[in-house]
Amino acid sequence: xxxxxxxxxxxxxxxxxxxxxLNRKLExxxxxxxxxxxxVSFTVAKGQTFALVGESGSGKSTIARLIVGxxxxxxGEIVFxxxxxxxxxxxxxxxxxxxxxxxxxxDPLASLxxxxxxxxxxxxPLRVFxxxxxxxxxxxxxxxxxxxxxxxxxxxxxxxxQFSGGQRQRIAxxxxxxxxxxxxxxxxxxxxxxxxxxxxxxxxMKDLQDEFGLTYVFISHNLQVVRHMATEIGVLYLGRLAExxxxxxxxxxxxxxxxxxxxxAVPDIEMTxxxxxxxxxxxPSPIDPPPGCPFHPRCPFANARCRSEVPGLTRRGPQxxxxxxxxxxxx
Amino acid sequence: MTQPVLSVRNLTVEFPTRRGILTxxxxxxxxxxxxxxxxxxxxxxxGKSMTGAAIIGLIDPPGRxxxxxxxxxxxxxxxxxxxxxxxxxxxxxxxxxxDPLTSLxxxYRISRxxxxxxxxxxxxxxxxxxxxxxKLLDDVGIPDAAxxxxxxxxQFSGGMRQRVVxxxxxxxxxxxxxxxxxxxxxxxxxxxxxxxxMKExxxxxxxxxxxxxxxxxxxxxxxxxxxxxxxGRLAEIGPVASVIKNAKHPYSQGLMGAIPKxxxxxxxxxxxxxxxxxxxxxxxxxxxxxxCPQVFDKCRTHRPAASxxxxxxxAACWLYPEVTEA
Numbered sequence: 001x002x003x004x005x006x007x008x009x010x011x012x013x014x015x016x017x018x019x020x021x022l023n024r025k026l027e028x029x030x031x032x033x034x035x036x037x038x039x040v041s042f043t044v045a046k047g048q049t050f051a052l053v054g055e056s057g058s059g060k061s062t063i064a065r066l067i068v069g070x071x072x073x074x075x076g077e078i079v080f081x082x083x084x085x086x087x088x089x090x091x092x093x094x095x096x097x098x099x100x101x102x103x104x105x106x107d108p109l110a111s112l113x114x115x116x117x118x119x120x121x122x123x124x125p126l127r128v129f130x131x132x133x134x135x136x137x138x139x140x141x142x143x144x145x146x147x148x149x150x151x152x153x154x155x156x157x158x159x160x161x162q163f164s165g166g167q168r169q170r171i172a173x174x175x176x177x178x179x180x181x182x183x184x185x186x187x188x189x190x191x192x193x194x195x196x197x198x199x200x201x202x203x204x205m206k207d208l209q210d211e212f213g214l215t216y217v218f219i220s221h222n223l224q225v226v227r228h229m230a231t232e233i234g235v236l237y238l239g240r241l242a243e244x245x246x247x248x249x250x251x252x253x254x255x256x257x258x259x260x261x262x263x264x265a266v267p268d269i270e271m272t273x274x275x276x277x278x279x280x281x282x283x284p285s286p287i288d289p290p291p292g293c294p295f296h297p298r299c300p301f302a303n304a305r306c307r308s309e310v311p312g313l314t315r316r317g318p319q320x321x322x323x324x325x326x327x328x329x330x331x
Numbered sequence: 332m333t334q335p336v337l338s339v340r341n342l343t344v345e346f347p348t349r350r351g352i353l354t355x356x357x358x359x360x361x362x363x364x365x366x367x368x369x370x371x372x373x374x375x376x377x378g379k380s381m382t383g384a385a386i387i388g389l390i391d392p393p394g395r396x397x398x399x400x401x402x403x404x405x406x407x408x409x410x411x412x413x414x415x416x417x418x419x420x421x422x423x424x425x426x427x428x429x430d431p432l433t434s435l436x437x438x439y440r441i442s443r444x445x446x447x448x449x450x451x452x453x454x455x456x457x458x459x460x461x462x463x464x465x466k467l468l469d470d471v472g473i474p475d476a477a478x479x480x481x482x483x484x485x486q487f488s489g490g491m492r493q494r495v496v497x498x499x500x501x502x503x504x505x506x507x508x509x510x511x512x513x514x515x516x517x518x519x520x521x522x523x524x525x526x527x528x529m530k531e532x533x534x535x536x537x538x539x540x541x542x543x544x545x546x547x548x549x550x551x552x553x554x555x556x557x558x559x560x561x562x563g564r565l566a567e568i569g570p571v572a573s574v575i576k577n578a579k580h581p582y583s584q585g586l587m588g589a590i591p592k593x594x595x596x597x598x599x600x601x602x603x604x605x606x607x608x609x610x611x612x613x614x615x616x617x618x619x620x621x622x623c624p625q626v627f628d629k630c631r632t633h634r635p636a637a638s639x640x641x642x643x644x645x646a647a648c649w650l651y652p653e654v655t656e657a
Contacts (some may be wrong), residue, residue: 055519166606195545196585197606199588199602200602200603200604221519223519224590224591225591261520262519262520264523265519266548268548268552269592270592270594278527282488282491282521
């Protein structure tokens with residue numbers, strides 16, 4: 001597709017979780033690593049919402065941090081609008097690219113400086129990216145942004161602790177929008193919020209997307225929220241993509257056994273009387289992942305090949321799954 | 332007619348502070364029948380956990396039960412002396428808290444914690460208590476219980492730990508289990524397992540459960556009846572299917588519409604403007620009136636009581652002519 005905005009290619013990131021040097025020498029231990037993200041590839045088209053779902057430890061937040069440059073990839077490449085964000089991107093070019101994407105974090109209380117007034121918080125990206133802007137223009141712009149996210153310009157004089165959780169997340173959104181980005185990475189933006197407030201924030205994010213043609217990478221563990229927001233979904237399991245595809249198709253006909261299990265596990269709030277299959281097991285430790293397909297110890301369709309060989313993504317219509325059983329037509 | 336195993340009558344919990352008295356729970360009345368699962372939902376600050384804490388007598392001072400009665404079977408328990416309450420807590424009322432790591436002692440083996448609890452409440456020998464503990468672990472679905480009983484809490488995964496906590500709550504075969512957000516710290520796939528365990532256990536042992544959670548999905552899967560709380564008050568209570576499909580109170584209607592669902596893809600979710608009032612600024616009249624789309628004059632001045640509007644259903648909303656003033 002020509003309107004690809006973000007292209008993530010074979011992204012991997014491992015963390016060193018070894019014991020301290022002295023312990024290693026005394027106890028004869030090797031270095032240990034966690035492969036938080038392993039060989040993940042996906043593309044995000046302009047104006048779309050790409051959601052990453054997965055349970056804790058699946059690597060979704062690591063991917064968010066890799067995309068915005070808070071972490072550097074061990075392997076692989078991230079291409080934003082034709083330019084590779086490889087290591088060493090510096091100076092004016094970095095600034096030009098960086099202002100085009102922003103991030104919203106899970107906990108707005110932790111991501112807003114408690115000792116700054118809201119005006120200063122929202123104006124900070126403007127001070128960095130719009131150096132020629134004068135104080136008056138900046139002040140007006142902050143007022144505009146506050147109105148945009150459903151607060152009033154007078155709220156700018158207050159401090160973050162004077163707001164409720166939902167309002168704080170609105171402030172974080174206003175700050176993310178300050179520099180007119182095209183692309184926002186949202187890491188669990190509503191999981192700290194109550195449902196009625198979550199609905200407000202999700203509606204706001206959708207409205208802003210329509211208004212400014214924003215592209216989102218939306219990270220969440222909540223499948224209902226993802227279903228509501230996403231046009232495209234990637235399902236992560238132990239740092240690898242288990243399945244990726246169009247949201248509609250993925251929810252209607254999940255291919256990968258893990259996706260099926262995950263959808264099955266969602267509580268049946270509509271009370272359709274759907275019978276749930278029994279869910280087996282839990283995510284194993286990422287320090288010592290099972291060989292072969294990482295899902296095989298929990299998978300009802302696993303065979304010898306699954307236990308030894310890592311499956312690659314194979315595309316089938318609107319979605320692609322990394323599963324030997326799907327590839328061989330066993331399920 | 333059977334007697335309710337737990338009966339809460341006009342419960343009011345207050346916190347006296349320097350700036351006046353805060354009412355965390357106001358005038359709540361409900362019953363739980365033997366073997367029934369009552370879900371209690373609400374957003375943060377709705378008073379749902381506080382209601383649970385009041386029942387087990389664990390309100391932190393200076394909080395106090397200012398009004399109302401709590402009956403466990405035919406015994407009144409809200410005014411018991413602390414040492415008598417301690418004999419009931421764990422024996423007749425079991426507790427499951429949100430975070431399994433903080434409800435287990437990390438320095439003791441699971442076996443010691445289970446056996447200690449069992450022997451505190453039941454006249455069993457060490458060996459019998461151990462047998463009972465293994466049986467309990469087996470019941471809550473811990474594989475190879477006889478071996479794992481001597482593990483420490485950190486050797487269990489999150490879901491397994493929560494199973495241990497459930498076993499701990501069931502040690503003395505309580506009549507009621509208060510489960511406060513038992514699945515909130517867990518992933519969806521594990522949450523589904525824990526819900527299944529709780530449902531099975533409840534059905535087998537005939538224990539009633541008061542399930543406190545903010546997750547309507549968990550309620551839909553588990554509960555027989557549901558109580559919706561808002562700003563410390565009961566907004567609505569009734570059978571779970573009818574509350575979910577046909578909510579009466581505008582707050583529960585909004586709450587249901589605000590939850591994204593798998594089966595449908597709406598463009599927008601129902602928008603309840605504003606957020607829950609703080610305890611020191613609960614509006615006059617109906618607490619929900621500033622956010623209510625159907626508000627009228629009476630709502631701003633008179634507080635509705637949760638009154639029966641249909642057999643088995645109560646709601647606190649002036650839209651229904653049966654509703655009386657509190």
